[in-house]
Amino acid sequence: MDLCQPSVIRQLMEEAGIRFRKDFGQNFLINPAVPERIADSCADREDCMVLEIGPGIGCLTRELALRYEKVVAIEIDRGLLPVLAKTLADCPNAHVVNADVMKIDIPRLIKEEAEGRDVVVCANLPYYITTPILMRLLECGVPFRSITVMVQAEVATRLTAKAGESDYGAITAVLGYYGDVKRLFTVPAGCFMPAPKVNSAVIRIDLHKKCPYDVLDRSLFFGLIKAAFGQRRKTLVNAITSSYQSFSKDCVIKALNQLGFSETVRGERLSTSDFAALSDLLYEAKEGFSSK
Numbered sequence: 692m693d694l695c696q697p698s699v700i701r702q703l704m705e706e707a708g709i710r711f712r713k714d715f716g717q718n719f720l721i722n723p724a725v726p727e728r729i730a731d732s733c734a735d736r737e738d739c740m741v742l743e744i745g746p747g748i749g750c751l752t753r754e755l756a757l758r759y760e761k762v763v764a765i766e767i768d769r770g771l772l773p774v775l776a777k778t779l780a781d782c783p784n785a786h787v788v789n790a791d792v793m794k795i796d797i798p799r800l801i802k803e804e805a806e807g808r809d810v811v812v813c814a815n816l817p818y819y820i821t822t823p824i825l826m827r828l829l830e831c832g833v834p835f836r837s838i839t840v841m842v843q844a845e846v847a848t849r850l851t852a853k854a855g856e857s858d859y860g861a862i863t864a865v866l867g868y869y870g871d872v873k874r875l876f877t878v879p880a881g882c883f884m885p886a887p888k889v890n891s892a893v894i895r896i897d898l899h900k901k902c903p904y905d906v907l908d909r910s911l912f913f914g915l916i917k918a919a920f921g922q923r924r925k926t927l928v929n930a931i932t933s934s935y936q937s938f939s940k941d942c943v944i945k946a947l948n949q950l951g952f953s954e955t956v957r958g959e960r961l962s963t964s965d966f967a968a969l970s971d972l973l974y975e976a977k978e979g980f981s982s983k
C-alpha cells in the first residue's frame with residue numbers, strides 16, 4: 692500500500708468515514724521521497740526510539756519503523772486511529788498514542804516507553820502550532836538527542852537565522868540556548884495533500900548534551916531576549932530599561948560596552964552567547980548593588 696498515493700489516502704479516509712481536518716493542520720505528504728529522506732536524516736543510530744508528533748495516516752511513521760528500533764507517535768485526531776491500525780499493522784515496533792502533544796506528560800511518556808534508549812523527535816509538524824510544540828519539547832526536560840521537523844519554509848529561515856540577519860528573532864536566540872539548528876532541505880507545497888499555500892523545509896536541532904551557557908539566572912536571560920525582541924524598534928538599552936525598572940540606563944550601557952557593543956545597539960545584533968553574557972553582567976550588577 693503506497694501511503695503517499697492521493698487515491699490511497701482518499702480511500703483510507705473514506706473507509707474510516709473521516710475528512711481532512713484543517714483545524715489540526717492536516718497536510719499529508721504525497722511524495723514518497725520526502726518521508727524517506729526525513730526518516731534518514733533524523734537519527735544517527737538504529738537502536739534509538741523516535742517520538743513522532745502527528746503521524747497522520749502513517750507514511751513517515753512506517754519509514755521510521757523500518758529504520759529505528761522503536762517509534763511512538765502522538766496523534767490528536769481520534770478519527771485517524773482505525774486508519775493507523777491498518778497502515779501500521781505490520782510495524783510491531785510502532786505504537787500510536789491518542790493525545791494532544793500540548794497536554795500529554797512528555798517526560799512520563801518517554802520514561803515509560805524509551806526503556807533506556809536514546810530518544811529523537813521527528814515530525815511533519817502541524818503549522819498552526821509549530822513554535823508552541825517546539826518550545827514544549829525544548830522545555831519539557833527530556834534530553835532528546837535531536838529534533839527533526841518539517842515547518843513552513845519561512846519559519847525555517849527564522850529558526851536558522853544568524854544574529855544581525857533580518858529574520859533573526861527571539862525564537863532563534865532561545866533555540867541557540869538549547870542546541871544547534873540547521874536547515875536540511877526544502878519541500879515544495881506540491882508534495883502535500885491538500886497543498887498548503889507556502890513551501891516547507893526540514894530542520895534538525897541537535898540538542899546540546901551540556902548547555903554551553905551556564906547562565907546565573909535563566910529567567911533573566913529569557914526575559915532579556917523577550918524584552919529585546921518585544922520592542923524591536925527600540926535600542927536594546929531602552930527595551931531593557933522599560934521592561935526592568937531595576938536596571939539603570941548607565942548599568943545596561945556599561946554591560947553592553949564591556950561586551951563590545953555600543954549604547955545604540957539593537958537586540959537583533961546579539962547572539963545567544965551575547966545574551967547569556969549580558970544577562971550574567973546585569974545579574975552581577977544587581978547582586979553587587981543589593982549587597983551594598
Ligand code: SAM
Nearest residue numbers: 715718719720745746747766767791792815817
Ligand atoms: N505525518 C503526516 C504526514 O507527514 O503526512 C501528517 C502530518 S500533518 C502536517 C500534522 C499531523 O499532526 C496531523 O495528523 C494532525 O492530526 C496532527 N496534530 C495536529 N495537532 C496535534 C496535536 N496538538 N497533538 C498531536 N497531533 C497533532
